Amino acid sequence: MLHHKPAQFFTVVATMFVLFTSNVRAEAAAPKLGNVTILATGGTIAGTGASSTTTIGYTAATVGVERLIQAVPELAKVANVTGEQVFQIASENMSNEHWLTLAKRVNVLLAQSNVDGIVITHGTDTLEETAYFLDLVVKSKKPVVLVGAMRPSTALSADGPLNLYNAVLLAAxxxxxxxxxxxxxxxxxxxxxxxxxxxxxxxxxxxxxxxGMLGYIQGNKPYFYHVSSRKHTTDTEFDISNLQSLPQVDIVYGYANMGPAALNAFIAAGAKGIIHAGVGDGSLAHKVVPSLSAARKQGTVIVRASRVGQGIVARNGEANDDELDFVAADTLNPQKARILLMLALTKTGNSKEIQRMFYTY
Incomplete structure (x- = not known):
């Protein structure tokens, strides 16, 4: 049996107390990391090239999600990260069915208390379309962040690793x-x-x-300067939980000397909606108006968008939308107008209701 003098005993107890309280303070000071799930779909961020200088002509979607995570060990400093390989495709091959599968998985994960945010790695070609589709159908306020890369993972100065790190930081x-x-x-x-x-x-x-963009990521912190005023996620009226498919909507591109051949082919193939990506303010060539009008009378919804890329497509501006029963795309580009129209058609075929949706989302 050990015997300690009273002074020594109290010194030992005091030292242990100091160590204990220091550890408690350290644990309290350490930030609690969020839980982020990375859903991988392929793309250039998961691509490889023949050499370190190959930045074109590489092969997309060759690297799996676990290797993506292992390549950025710094992720562990900003979140508790897990990964799932949902698809392994180049994003030009993204389909409506892919979108429905992805969105349903996102909603299932975000409903879990142990998931604080989601990052989706994606090819850049259709990344903006997948992002907008999810913006309309995700039913959670938790962060969902899409990320990609313009250079394959094997390239000098590959942008994928830092983009992925920033995306996880943002999602957390x-x-x-x-x-x-x-x-x-x-x-x-x-x-x-x-x-x-x-x-x-x-x-x-x-x-x-x-x-304008919403903000920057700098010094391991997101800085927001703007937010979108359009409704999204939990505030939308769209529910894809029981959907197995989406209505067929196609895009007809406007150009000089345009004729109705492509439009007529889409209608014959069963299109329920047409996005007319017109010149200027969504202008309609005289040769195409009869076919567009006939399609609308047969039940196909027509949305006038613009190939310009910026600006509002004015209702009743370059066409009498009221008379023709068409919809104006507002500021949505043709590819995003297609997404909104597909979802709108799961609710209604009424052009006035669909126009309301284009001014809401």
Whole structure:
């Protein structure tokens, strides 16, 4: 049996108390990390090239989600990260069925208390479309962040690892809650509704040229300067939980000397909606108006969008939408107008109701 002098005993107890309280303070000071699930779908961020200087002509969607996570060990500093491989495709092959599968999985995960946010790795070609689709159908205020890369993982100065790190940091941030579906690229934060890919190959391709990005990611922190005023996620009227497919909606591109051949082919193939990506303010060539009008009278919904890329398509501006019973796309580009029209058609075929949706979302 050990015997201690009273002074020594109290010294030992005091030392133990100091160590204990220091540990408690350290644990209290350490920030609690959020739980982020990465859903991988393929794309350039998971691509590989023949050499370190191969930035075109590479093979997309070759790297699995576990390797993506392992390649960025710094992720462990900002979140508790898990990964799932949902698809392994180049994003030009993204389909309506892929979107429904992905959205349903996102909603299941976000309903779980142990998931604080989701990151979706995605090819850049259709990233903006997937982001907007999710913006309309995700039923949670928790962050959902899409991320990609313009250079494959094997390239010098590959942008994928830092983009992924920023996306996970953003998805784990309380600042991103309730902001809608976001896109994190090139140290910038964009709203799903308004962002577009603007360059075929450079790392700064994703921009919100007209309405402005939402903010930056700098020094391991997101900084928001704007938020989208359009309704999204939990505030939308769209429910895809029981949907197995989406209505067929196609895009007809406007150009000089345009004729109705493509439009007529889409109608014959069963299109329930047509996005007319017109010149200027959604202008309609005289040769196409009869076919568009006939299609609408047969029940196909016609939306006038613009190929320009910026600006409002004015209702009753370059066409009498009231008389023709057409819909104006507002500021949505043709590919995003297609997404909203598909979802709108799951609710109604009434053009006035659909016009309301285009001014709401």
């Amino acid at each position: 941030s309380a600042d991103a809650v309730g902001k809608g579906v976001l896109v994190a690229m090139n140290d910038q934060i964009h709203a799903a509704r308004d962002v577009s890919k603007t360059n075929t190959s450079t790392p700064d391709s994703f921009k919100t040229t007209e309405l």
